[in-house]
Amino acid sequence: MKEPAKTFGELLERHEREIFAYALRLTGRREEADDLYQETFLAAFRGWPPPRRDHERAWLYKIATNKAIDLDRRRRPTVSIEDLRLAAPDRDGITLLDLGSAIKTLPAGQRAAFVMRTVEGRPYREVAVALECSEEAARTRVSEATKKVRAALR
Amino acid sequence: MNAGSPDVIADARERLIARARREHLVTLGYSVLDSPLGPLWTAVGPRGVATISYGQEPDARELRRLVAVFGPGIVPDRKRTDEVARELDQYFAGKRREFDVAADLTGLTPFYGAILRATARVPYGKVTTYREVAKRAGNERASRAAGGALSWNPIPIVVPCHRVVATDGSLGGYAGGLDAKRRLLALERGEAPEGGWPSKRGLTRRSRSA
Secondary structure (H helix, E strand, C coil), X not given: CCCCCCCHHHHHHHHHHHHHHXXXXXXXXXXXXXXXXXXXXXXXXXXXXXXXHHHHHHHHHXXXXXXXXXXXXXXXXXXXXXXXXXXXXXXXXXXXXXXXXXXXXXXXXXXXXXXXXHHCCCCHHHHHHHHCCCHHHHHHHHHHHHHHHHHHHC | CCCCXXXXXXXXXXXXXXXXXXXXXXXXXXXXXXXXXXXXXXXXXXXXXXXXXXXXXXXHHHHHHHHHHHCCCEEECHHXXXXXXXXXXXXXXXXXXXXXXXXXXXXXXXXXXXXXHHHHCCCCCCCEXXXXXXXXXXXXXXXXXXXXXXXXXXXXXXXXXXXXECCCCCCCCCCCCHHHHHHHHHHHCCCCCCCCCCCCCCCCEECCCC
């Protein structure tokens, strides 16, 4: 059983490559992966010490996933007209405000899934990685979220 | 785009360390320096050099001491070790006789600190004995304790414990091995040692990407 890291340096040397690769998979962009990597390790340093035993890696993955959702929210506070059509293709005259409010009513898991899939157009595989669930579960969340958003816009 | 590219991560890491420093989360910056005596794991804080460990990483005891004194905020940071790297390079090239970088003796016992300070005053190219160092540290009868303290000098080379030998003239001990001690003493006598000084590559900094 591996001892938890004793220093920030040890934590970085053990996990930074993997976390950077994960950040890249989640964000798909170098600059955003860079930010996510930094936010993840800063949060780990602030939240020191790491959990006991073998949970150190899972701890970092969880931080990275939550930070990815945070960064997403900050970066994309509004939705484009194109995305609006995707979300509600059979309605005219829906404002961004309407859609924004509809998305806000979704539970967090569904909201993240909906935004990542429908708004950002990411593959289900990435949505599943970010939300730590199966692809099947990610599809279900998106589908339920889409139904709710449509209902809210009627 | 290659996620595993060391440069990509090195850039991100540099920015991370800068941010962590601004938040006062960092205490020491370290890197592994190449030297003619092999790799030296070297850590530097605001008060100076905290440790120089022979090898790619500090041994478990030294790491425990560093964490006890400086906390967990010990990060890879080549910028922090640049100055001592340059001075060590000059020293190994025979172009430097004294170090300008400070030695950070925070957290050591008063006796330990006194022994190391007495050792730091032994001039380049000279040798002295454990008994003499103990005497200068204020306790002539503590030569064995002085030997013990110097067997675990956290900052070898900069605090030149290689200049301290046994009273009977034998070399005594050395953390980097007796061969390293012999080579350092030969360097300071101006002798061209086997294998040649300085190393061909000089003291280059190596990243510690795991």
